[in-house]
Each structure stands twice: as structure tokens, then as C-alpha cells.
Amino acid sequence: MKKRTLATMLMASMTAVSLIGCGGGNAATQAAATTAAAETTTAAAAAAETTTAAPAEAQKELIKVGIINNDPNESGYRTANDADLKAMFTEENGYEASFAYSLKNDEQINAAQKFIQDEVDYLLLSAADTSGWDSVLQDAQNAGIGVILFDRTIDASEDLYLASIVSDMDKEGETAVNWLAGQGLDEYNVIHIQGVMGSAAQRGRTGALDAKVAAEASWNLVTQQTAEWNSEKAQQIVQSVIDSGTPFNVIYAENDDMAKGAVAALDKANISHGVGKDVIVMGFDCNKWALEELLAQNWNYDGQCNPFQASYIDAVIKKVEKGEELGEKVIIMDEKGFDATEITKEDVEKYGI
């Protein structure tokens, strides 16, 4: 009896360990694994150099890039962003890419230091936090490594990086608020569900709405709460407003997940939402499922936050490699806002992430 339990326990733990082995590959350990892979390829290249010259030269032409990103599980945005980078920085496109993922700034800085030691040609960075990057980027510059920021800016001197490819979050907020103002409601009673406080996306998307509410007498905030990008928290916040009986007619959620949570609370209370209904639902990020909600006219608006920076980064690297002048340091990507009455099936396929 005792032996049998021990055996089952062992079995169970073995499966669990093997699961962890694979699962870890998704995030933390992948950085190590890919760098290890990169090392072996360089080793192979070195070996090839001694034997035959031709393939070695082919290997040499690869541009080494070290990519530091946030955890791809963080959101649909990040997953699409990571997939886009992985699709662009391949050997076929002339790159040898190593990836490191973390949501923590210090771990990201460690990864950057490792990439500098590995002598990458370019360091691509989506920083978890805006501060603390000066010294490591200085090291990179001293080592002759070109730094390109994507998605997120940092508080460091502009001289330390080649380019910064970002979304204009303020503009995203303005586009959305202008669209909402264009709906011509007599009164705007807005439930404002914010992202993680202090993040660039939250600040930009909140700023525009705050300004409008301050300027117009007919615009009121029923509640303004952070749900930290979390759909469950958003559901509870909206539930709380419904329970209190305060009237509202707009849900301004700073991402799609939170809009979804809000809608779940509305459905529970039989409050109609969408085109021509009682409550206007607004989201951001343009997840495919969210755009489908727009297509079904259950939601009214979705603001895009473009995750496809890889082609912009590629263009910058190509320019540098050719020795061309770079223009503006800050490159702002094109971003749209979708209206449920105008969105088409093609838009869903093209812009959905």
C-alpha cells in the first residue's frame, strides 16, 4: 500500500516536472535556451570557417540581434508583437535573433548585459520600466551595439539609442474621445476602467478623457477605477456601479480584456450595449475577438494599438547597414480607431491581433 502511493506520487511528480520543463520554455528559460542555441550556431560557424570558407561567409552575413521583450503571455497585444518579431527576425531575412523575456526591469537589464557580452549587432528593447537603463545602454554604445527601442520609451538620453518605434498613446486616447464626442449624446456618464496606473498606455488613454471631462459640463465620470488590465476586476467594478443603481451610458475601458469583463457584468444585469443600445462600449488594442464583437455590433469602438513594429525595426536596421542617415529618432506608427458601424470583415482579418 505504502509502496503504491509512493509510486503514484513519483509518477505524478515526474509528469509535473516534464510539464514544467516544456512550459518554462515559453518564458524565462527560453532566453537561456535561445542564447545557448545562438552560441552553438556561432561555434558551428567558427568550425565551418576552419574547414570551408563559403558557408562560413553565408553565416557571417547574418545580423545578430538581441531582443528583450515583455512576457508574451502578458496580453494578446504582446503575443502578436512577439509573433511579429519572430516572423521578421529569421535566418531567411538575414538575422540571427536571440530572445529574452521578462516583465521585470532588473531581469531585462541582466539580459541586456548578457547580449552585450555575446556581442550582438543590435539590441532591440521593449523596456518593462522607463528608468534605470542609462548605464547598460552606455555599455552597449561603447561596444558599438545599436539600440532600437520598440513599443515603449525610456527615460534616457536620446543619444543612447538609434530609434524609438512607439505608439502615440495620447493620440490613441484623443482619437477615441473625439469619436465618442462625435456620437452626440446629451449627457456622457462614463465608467472609466483604467489599465495599470502609470503605464504609458494608461496615461495616454486616460489623459484625453480626463481633459474632456474637465472641459465639458455634460461629461461626467461615474467611476474611474483601475482594473490593471484585468477582466475580472473590470467585471467587479462595473458590477459595483450597477449594484449602486447609478445611471451610466458609456464604458471606456482602456483595453479589450477589461471591456469584455465590463460587458459580462452588463449582460448579467440585462443592460443592453452596442450600436443603438443603452450603453456604448469602447475598448483598445484591436484583438481579433474584440473586432468580431464590433462586427456583431455588441461593442461600439475599438482603438488600435499597433503591435507590428518588426517591419519598422527592419527598415531602421537596413538603413544603418547601408550607412544611410536616420531621420527622426522617434518613429510613430499608424494607428486607427474602428467604429462598429463601419468595420468590415477584411478589417477584422487585417488588423485583428
Place this chain on the structure above:
Amino acid sequence: MTLKKHISVSKQIFIPIAALVLLAVFNLLVDPAFFKISLGHNSAGDPVLTGYLMTILDYGSEVAILAIGMTLVTAASGGQDISVGAAVAIAGSVILRILVGIGGDGSLRAPIFVGFLAACVVSMLFGAFNGMLVAVFKIQPMVATLILYTAGRSIAAWINNNELPIVTDKSFTYFGGFIPGIPIPTPFFLAVVCIVAALLALKFTNLGLYTQAVGINASSSRLNGINPVFIKWLSFVLLGLCVAVVGLIKTSRLSSINYSVIAKDIEMDAILAVALGGNALSGGKFNIMASIMGAYVIQFLTTTLYKFNVSSDALPAYKAVVVILLVVISSPTVKDKLIGLQKRMKQQKGGGQS
């Protein structure tokens, strides 16, 4: 002996009840509308009860279910499992993988029951893994479960190949919402089922007695013929079962999953529920009903704070205040003082009468 035990148990459940009454009175004074419950219909046309109290029953049930398992783990191993949030993500991911699968169109490919069963098996396996580290290798529970805490959400994402499956079938929403025709939120019924099952198991098996014995003194319980390794391990497996139920509720609420935020920090609420229930976090004696009450108290507090528009990122600070108060009140120093005070008051009374 039995009388003494009875008194200590009733005293224990007194703590969460007192907290609950305190919160209720506070809300009653500030805004009696807090207690209003109204019968309405949801968008599917089914009758539903709404109101703050219903919200508390609804969301509190998740933590209540976890509190059952967490109490057992705490009592047996004298430590806590901090990986339950990540484990809920895994359980939810398994359910969606079975029901919709990778690249599915949202329609059900398997009965919900099968998905749930698979989640139970997987969660219990992970529980068994944690349990083995704690029971066999004698690793501190918090350290042992830190492994899954760190890796769990990545595992959850990996199970579905990092996709976000969405279930379109309406029947899947019943578990985190309402069963058509029944106006009380389903999570509450699921919690009741779990609570009844746990209480029956404690009443009709030796589980409760053995768990207490192991928690109080593992080596002396071994000398008395109880296998402490097995009991500790079992408590983690049972927690795994609770995790699977919560995974079902959580994924059903939104018919989808977000690996990085689903059930975020729920382990802290579960542990807090155990502490609020007056259970010693160092193991030994325990009272499951007190933990469950603790879970609903936490949700009562959360809902109250939401009602007063307290910024949700400030919620942990308020919870921290509650924890500090509780820990201080239940600390031996304060307890002795209180008992001393009680005795003196009795003596004075006695003196006055004579």
C-alpha cells in the same frame, strides 16, 4: 475535554463572524441600500438576483472553495501553498484546451464534464507534485510551491499554445453565471457542494483527526500509526481538486482566459481567509467553516471598498490593515491579556455580589 474543544472551536469562528457583523453594521449605517437585493433578468432573459450581497456570494465563493483546501494544507503541513493562482490558470487552460482546443471555432468539441474532469486530474497531479516536495522531501511549503507559482502561468499558456480560446457555447457560462431559471449565482452552489463534501469527509473519515495530529506533531503521530507523509501529500492533492473547481468558475465567467491575470493574487486571499478563520498558520487544529466565513468576509470587504470607489490598487493596503489587526488580536500576548482582563472582571463581579 470535549467541552473545552467545543469552546475553542466556537471562539474560533467568532472572529470572522465578528468581522462580518462589523462590516455589515458599517454598511448599514453609511448606506442601507447596500443590502438591497432585486430580482431582475439577465440578457438571456433568465431571472437573476442582483445586489451587493449577491455579488459577495458570487465572488466570495471562489476564495471559499480554495479556503477549504488551503485550510487542510495549512493544518497538515504548517505552511501555505502560494501556487494556487497559477494552478487555477493551468486548470482553466486545460478546460479550454479540451472544450475548444487549439484553433477551434468556439463550439464545444467535448462535453463540459470531460473538460472539468481533465482539469481535476491535472490539478491534482500538480497538487501531488507540490505535496511530494513538501511531504517526502520536507521542503518548506512556501518554497516548494514557489516553483509552480513562478512556472504555472507559462505552463498554462503553453497548454493552449499561447492562444486565447473563446467558448461561444452558452451552456459554458452557467458555471460562473446563472443556470437558467435559478436566480442565485452558480459559484455559490458549487461552493456549497464543496463545503458539504468537505464536512462529510471530515465527519465520516479520520481525515480531520489525522490532519490535526500530523500538524501538531508529525513524529508522534507516526508513532501512533498515522503516515504523516501521506496525510500532508493528500492535503495538497485535495487542494488541487478545489483549484480545478475555481478554474472552471473563472474560465466560465468570461468564456475565455488570460493567462497572466486570471486568478491573480488569489492565493493571498485564500491564505488570508484561513488566517481570518482564526486557524494557526503554523498548522495543527483547524476549523474549515471559519476559513469559509473568512473568505466571504474578504469579499465583503472588497465589495464594500469598491462601493466607496476606493481605487482598486489600494485594496491590498486595506486588506493588510485587516491582517495586522487580526494577527495582533490573535497573538498569544494579547490573548493572555484579554483572558486576564476577563478573569479580573469576573472576580470583581463576584466581589460585588457578595
